Amino acid sequence: MGNEATNVPQILPEFERLNPGIKVDVQALPWTAAHQKLLTAYAGDSLPDLSQVGNTWVSEMAAIGAISPLPSVAGDLLTDQFPAVLETNRIDGRPVATPWYVDTRLLFYRSDLLEQAGHGAVPQTWVGWKEAMHAVKRRAGADKFAVLLPLNEFEQLLTFGLQGEEPLLKDEDTRGNFSSASFVAALAFYKSLFDEGLAPVASAAQISNVWTEFERGWFSFYFSGPWTIGEFKNRLKPETRWMTSGVPGPTGPGASAPGGSSLVVYRSSPRQEAAWKLVRFLSDPAVQARFNVITGDLPARESAWATPSVADDPYIAAFKGQLSRAKAVPKVPEWERIVTEMQIVAERMVRGEYTPEAAGAEIDRRADRLLEKRRWMMERGRA
Amino acid sequence: MTDVRLNMAKVEAEAAAPPRRRPGTALSRERAAWGFVAPALIAIGVFFAIPVFAALLLSLTDFDIYALADLHNVRFVGLQNYERLFANPLFWGAMKNTGLFAVLGVPLSIAASLAAAVILNARVVKWRPLWRVMFFAPYVTTLVATAVLWNYLLHTRYGVINWAIASVGLPPVDWLGQPENSIPAILMFVVWKIFGYNMLIFLAVLQTVPDDLYEAARIDGAGAWKRFTNVTLPAIAPTLLLVSIISVAGFFQLFAEPYVMTQGGPAQSTVTVLYFMYEEGFKWWNLGSASAVAFVLFICILAVTLVQLAVAKRMGAYE
Amino acid sequence: MSGRRIRSLLLNAGVAFIALLVLFPLAWMVSVSFMSTGEAATFPPPLLPRTWTLEHYRDLFVTQGMGRYLWNSFALATLATGLALLFTVPAGYAFAKLRFKGRERVFQLLVGALVVPAQIGTLPLFLMLKGMGLVNTYAGALVPWLASIFGLFLVRQYSLSIPDEMLEAARIDGASEGQIFRRVVLPTLQPIIVTLALFVFLGSWNDFLWPLIILTDQSNYTLPVALAALSREHVQDVEMMMAGAVITVAPVLILFLALQRYYIRGMLAGSVKG
Numbered sequence: 002m003g004n005e006a007t008n009v010p011q012i013l014p015e016f017e018r019l020n021p022g023i024k025v026d027v028q029a030l031p032w033t034a035a036h037q038k039l040l041t042a043y044a045g046d047s048l049p050d051l052s053q054v055g056n057t058w059v060s061e062m063a064a065i066g067a068i069s070p071l072p073s074v075a076g077d078l079l080t081d082q083f084p085a086v087l088e089t090n091r092i093d094g095r096p097v098a099t100p101w102y103v104d105t106r107l108l109f110y111r112s113d114l115l116e117q118a119g120h121g122a123v124p125q126t127w128v129g130w131k132e133a134m135h136a137v138k139r140r141a142g143a144d145k146f147a148v149l150l151p152l153n154e155f156e157q158l159l160t161f162g163l164q165g166e167e168p169l170l171k172d173e174d175t176r177g178n179f180s181s182a183s184f185v186a187a188l189a190f191y192k193s194l195f196d197e198g199l200a201p202v203a204s205a206a207q208i209s210n211v212w213t214e215f216e217r218g219w220f221s222f223y224f225s226g227p228w229t230i231g232e233f234k235n236r237l238k239p240e241t242r243w244m245t246s247g248v249p250g251p252t253g254p255g256a257s258a259p260g261g262s263s264l265v266v267y268r269s270s271p272r273q274e275a276a277w278k279l280v281r282f283l284s285d286p287a288v289q290a291r292f293n294v295i296t297g298d299l300p301a302r303e304s305a306w307a308t309p310s311v312a313d314d315p316y317i318a319a320f321k322g323q324l325s326r327a328k329a330v331p332k333v334p335e336w337e338r339i340v341t342e343m344q345i346v347a348e349r350m351v352r353g354e355y356t357p358e359a360a361g362a363e364i365d366r367r368a369d370r371l372l373e374k375r376r377w378m379m380e381r382g383r384a
Numbered sequence: 385m386t387d388v389r390l391n392m393a394k395v396e397a398e399a400a401a402p403p404r405r406r407p408g409t410a411l412s413r414e415r416a417a418w419g420f421v422a423p424a425l426i427a428i429g430v431f432f433a434i435p436v437f438a439a440l441l442l443s444l445t446d447f448d449i450y451a452l453a454d455l456h457n458v459r460f461v462g463l464q465n466y467e468r469l470f471a472n473p474l475f476w477g478a479m480k481n482t483g484l485f486a487v488l489g490v491p492l493s494i495a496a497s498l499a500a501a502v503i504l505n506a507r508v509v510k511w512r513p514l515w516r517v518m519f520f521a522p523y524v525t526t527l528v529a530t531a532v533l534w535n536y537l538l539h540t541r542y543g544v545i546n547w548a549i550a551s552v553g554l555p556p557v558d559w560l561g562q563p564e565n566s567i568p569a570i571l572m573f574v575v576w577k578i579f580g581y582n583m584l585i586f587l588a589v590l591q592t593v594p595d596d597l598y599e600a601a602r603i604d605g606a607g608a609w610k611r612f613t614n615v616t617l618p619a620i621a622p623t624l625l626l627v628s629i630i631s632v633a634g635f636f637q638l639f640a641e642p643y644v645m646t647q648g649g650p651a652q653s654t655v656t657v658l659y660f661m662y663e664e665g666f667k668w669w670n671l672g673s674a675s676a677v678a679f680v681l682f683i684c685i686l687a688v689t690l691v692q693l694a695v696a697k698r699m700g701a702y703e
Numbered sequence: 704m705s706g707r708r709i710r711s712l713l714l715n716a717g718v719a720f721i722a723l724l725v726l727f728p729l730a731w732m733v734s735v736s737f738m739s740t741g742e743a744a745t746f747p748p749p750l751l752p753r754t755w756t757l758e759h760y761r762d763l764f765v766t767q768g769m770g771r772y773l774w775n776s777f778a779l780a781t782l783a784t785g786l787a788l789l790f791t792v793p794a795g796y797a798f799a800k801l802r803f804k805g806r807e808r809v810f811q812l813l814v815g816a817l818v819v820p821a822q823i824g825t826l827p828l829f830l831m832l833k834g835m836g837l838v839n840t841y842a843g844a845l846v847p848w849l850a851s852i853f854g855l856f857l858v859r860q861y862s863l864s865i866p867d868e869m870l871e872a873a874r875i876d877g878a879s880e881g882q883i884f885r886r887v888v889l890p891t892l893q894p895i896i897v898t899l900a901l902f903v904f905l906g907s908w909n910d911f912l913w914p915l916i917i918l919t920d921q922s923n924y925t926l927p928v929a930l931a932a933l934s935r936e937h938v939q940d941v942e943m944m945m946a947g948a949v950i951t952v953a954p955v956l957i958l959f960l961a962l963q964r965y966y967i968r969g970m971l972a973g974s975v976k977g
Contacts (some may be wrong), residue, residue, distance in 0.1 A: 007936075028921045031935035037667040042919040044452055044669075044829070065453035190523065262714030334449060338668065345473075370468075374446060409962055416880030417801035424794035425809070429847035432816070435824030435831060498775045500721055507717055508711035517963050519725055524959040524966070528927035529948035533732045536941050542744045544731060547810045576728065581970075588971050608710075637820065640911045644931050658822060658912075664917060671826045678823040689818050 002035045002053055003226075005102075005262070008295045015328045016282045019062045023275045043067045050270035051280060053101060053262045056089045060332035062265065063092040069268045071096045075277055078284050081302045085327035092306040092332060098300035099280050102289070104226040105257045106156055107323045109233065111221040113242040114141065118221040123222075123246040127190055130249040134199045137221050147199040147213070148222035150191070152351060155222045155344035160257045162189035163328050170331040170339075170368070175376045177368030179343065180361035186251065188350065188357035195351045202351060212236040214280035215243075224248075225375075226260060230316045231297045247326070259327035261301065299324075342367040443675035452669060465676035475677070477652050478660035481567065485656065486635040489571050490628055496579040498624070501586035502616060507595075516587065520580035527577070531644040532572040535560070538645075545572075560646055563653035570641050570654060578634075582627050586620060593619045622699045629692040633685050657681050729952075736760070736946035743941040744913050747907035759946035769950060771922060772929040776908055777954075779841060779925060783907035784849040784900050790849050790963030792896060795858025796888055798863060801880070821847060822912070830918060839919045847913055848906075857969065863890070901962050908955050918961050926951040 006029035013025050028037050028049060036058055054062060062068050073077070078099050079087060090098040110123055120137035135145035141147075146378060150157045161171060165183025170176065174362045178184070194200040215223060217239055223229075233243060247256040264283060266276040282288060289300035290308035299320055300313075306312060306321060330336060343364045352359040372378070443465055451455040469475050504515055522530065537544050538559040544555040548592065559569035601611045617624075639662065642654040648663070655663075655679065665674030724736075731750070735743045738752040760822060763769035783828060796809055797803070829838070829844070837843035865888065874881045911927045918924055924932070930947050937943060 045919045047839040047919045414803045417797045417803035420793035420797035423789045431846050432850040435828040438827035439823050503717045506714045509714050525952045527929050528911055529951040531945055533948050540744055544748050547747050665826050675826050682823050
């Protein structure tokens with residue numbers, strides 16, 4: 002998919018050389034259509050032998066029985082991996098997919114502006130971070146902001162929500178748990194950033210160009226993933242100084258959702274053995290380190306991070322810490338829709354329609370409705 | 385699609401006429417006739433009629449991704465899909481956008497068609513057949529390809545359209561990036577693509593208007609605008625009305641334009657009903673609720689068509 | 704007299720202006736497709752390539768599999784045309800000229816069915832074809848073209864003008880109904896057959912929603928589906944996308960221009976005069 006599909010052919014000749022008789026045919030899917038194309042392919046019995054899938058889709062693909070579980074000989078592929086990422090690939094205790102590359106969101110910030118405001122690094126608690134943001138905003142001016150939280154993206158609020166002790170879903174993941182004290186605290190924190198003028202009330206579509214605005218100091222903190230490292234390196238002027246930092250939590254360094262892609266072999270494939278060979282090849286730490294150089298994707302195998310090309314990049318360092326604190330999101334097929342609804346409610350809360358408590362209750366109501374089918378299936382022992 | 389609708393009034397009138405009976409119809413002739421129509425009827429039955437009825441049933445179930453994996457996971461839910469749909473702001477957003485497309489697009493496209501037809505109809509215009517084909521050409525081009533093309537024409541920084549705007553001293557417009565501009569931007573493309581179709585229809589009707597009428601009006605001292613309102617408009621009024629209603633049905637079915645140009649964005653401002661159905665069905669795999677969307681769309685189109693039929697009957701347009 | 708001259712000048716200028724608006728996008732598309740990479744993404748937008756290059760066409764065919772998509776589109780459109788004619792021409796003729804029990808009733812049913820937009824059946828049809836194992840096959844993509852009520856009407860209306868005496872004469876000569884259809888009816892119907900074939904071919908070539916749903920494998924994509932996927936991946940490659948658009952549009956545009964008389968006549972017969 003996307004960048005990976007463009008670049009994976011560069012490393013495949015080696016695989017084909019090592020495994021004569023296996024020819025790999027790569028199909029590219031655009032990221033925006035990949036999820037739905039895979040499901041259509043499943044419905045039409047035309048899935049490939051194996052594919053890359055977004056970590057959040059694994060549960061969905063497993064629920065419909067499309068994925069071939071890991072054979073015992075492939076067990077060693079699961080060592081040397083980030084635990085939270087691995088956890089997203091485990092359905093009902095069984096591993097079904099192999100992490101390929103990982104990502105997670107953390108803070109990109111203007112180190113120069115933060116320094117001018119009197120902070121050497123990003124404070125790692127919510128309170129401290131907010132103080133730092135106020136300091137930045139005081140220097141930057143009333144017409145500027147401190148942090149960009151696009152109202153149509155759920156990832157930022159989800160990251161705040163993951164800091165809480167309580168899980169996001171309860172009753173075996175059949176009901177929403179968004180009115181828990183810890184999630185309401187996250188909602189309140191999120192809302193306060195807008196109320197106190199630290200974040201602009203805007204959706205991503207209204208911000209024409211993130212790089213220019215970041216460069217101009219319209220905002221100094223930006224939540225994003227590893228792909229932004231390359232973009233910032235290419236697009237920002239060299240004199241603009243910036244850095245990456247772990248996500249602050251309520252009382253200390255916070256968690257975030259593990260992202261990235263895993264490799265799955267499909268049940269419908271007649272060439273299981275060859276498919277697993279390819280998974281093994283792509284999971285090799287050395288191959289992954291090379292792939293990182295080509296694409297910027299962060300390798301899934303922890304030992305690949307020791308390769309100089311990965312280890313020496315100052316911007317990547319924060320990701321390592323953040324990934325070790327990553328926390329898997331609930332593994333229900335409805336998750337994608339639930340967070341979409343969550344963000345719709347959150348946007349209304351920011352615009353003043355709900356209090357954080359009322360918003361939590363409203364998200365629960367919507368989540369419960371989306372999970373109704375799941376409860377019914379559970380009662381019948383089918384899920 | 386459009387041709388079909390115009391055709392209907394006439395076809396219906398014919399179907400209602402009593403069949404002429406002739407004696408001596410041989411059994412073999414009847415058999416041959418069935419041989420001729422059977423393949424088409426079976427195909428229509430299997431691939432059209434059954435799916436449409438199945439869609440109605442499907443809209444009363446919660447057919448979803450679980451059901452796709454195992455048919456036992458389907459439940460009959462009555463009208464619940466419809467209830468939820470009517471409580472879903474995104475659905476109403478799609479209805480509103482579709483309505484906006486129709487309300488803005490129909491007058492715009494018809495005005496363009498009519499203007500082009502009136503100009504082409506003038507006797508002093510040379511090479512009329514050439515222009516006629518030229519103006520019609522965008523209509524037969526592949527929608528997806530020209531939508532991709534217009535994406536670049538509408539580009540905020542490098543687009544030719546903003547270049548034209550800038551050359552008269554106006555600031556550039558973020559056509560496809562701002563919710564309030566996205567519908568007009570797509571409409572520019574749609575009008576460019578389809579105006580030739582209705583233009584041909586208007587031109588055909590205008591050519592039946594005798595030149596004497598214009599001459600008489602001119603002798604009476606009527607100016608160009610007067611001649612247009614007094615002679616042209618009355619002559620094409622029935623066609624104009626029919627074509628407008630038909631165009632509404634066409635605008636109800638926009639899909640590829642937002643799919644290619646904006647993917648429904650920005651801020652869901654170009655999600656049409658059909659796009660909404662596609663996402664509900666083939667992105668989220670809620671086939672039950674997607675079928676309910678399809679039926680709501682059907683009711684809307686049916687309502688427009690019934691209005692069209694009523695108008696056609698009153699005006700005797702199919703005589 | 705000079706007033707008339709000015710009027711004539713104005714009108715001809717108006718026509719030329721519309722022509723410019725209509726043709727400019729298509730001309731720009733062709734021009735950009737020959738520019739070298741990155742040339743079109745400058746301001747002000749260049750109108751003609753500095754140096755003409757075929758690299759994007761080469762790239763599309765060599766690395767993006769355009770040849771395959773072109774073939775799929777061509778094969779599907781041709782098959783759809785053949786099948787649609789096979790199914791609708793005899794039926795349209797029979798509804799016009801042959802008597803059989805229930806003809807009027809069936810016909811009225813079909814008229815009523817015209818109100819139903821085909822998109823409604825999309826979802827169940829997909830499930831049905833999945834059951835038949837036809838998802839991601841040419842056969843699945845062709846299915847909607849078999850059930851064309853519109854084509855049936857077009858043929859029927861044209862057939863009404865065949866004089867009954869001609870058919871009777873053939874019957875008296877002892878020809879069977881099949882022979883009459885082949886020897887007498889088909890030659891008379893030739894213009895409408897060309898029109899219908901043209902409609903179906905262009906319709907199938909330009910179709911998007913159904914192939915998008917039913918053709919799940921890249922190797923089966925038609926040009927519009929492939930182009931939509933490519934445009935999401937390569938938004939920034941203006942020149943290559945325009946080359947793809949040219950490849951997609953050119954065949955139908957040429958076909959239309961060659962047969963435009965049939966197309967326009969058929970279209971008008973189907974609407975105004977009909």
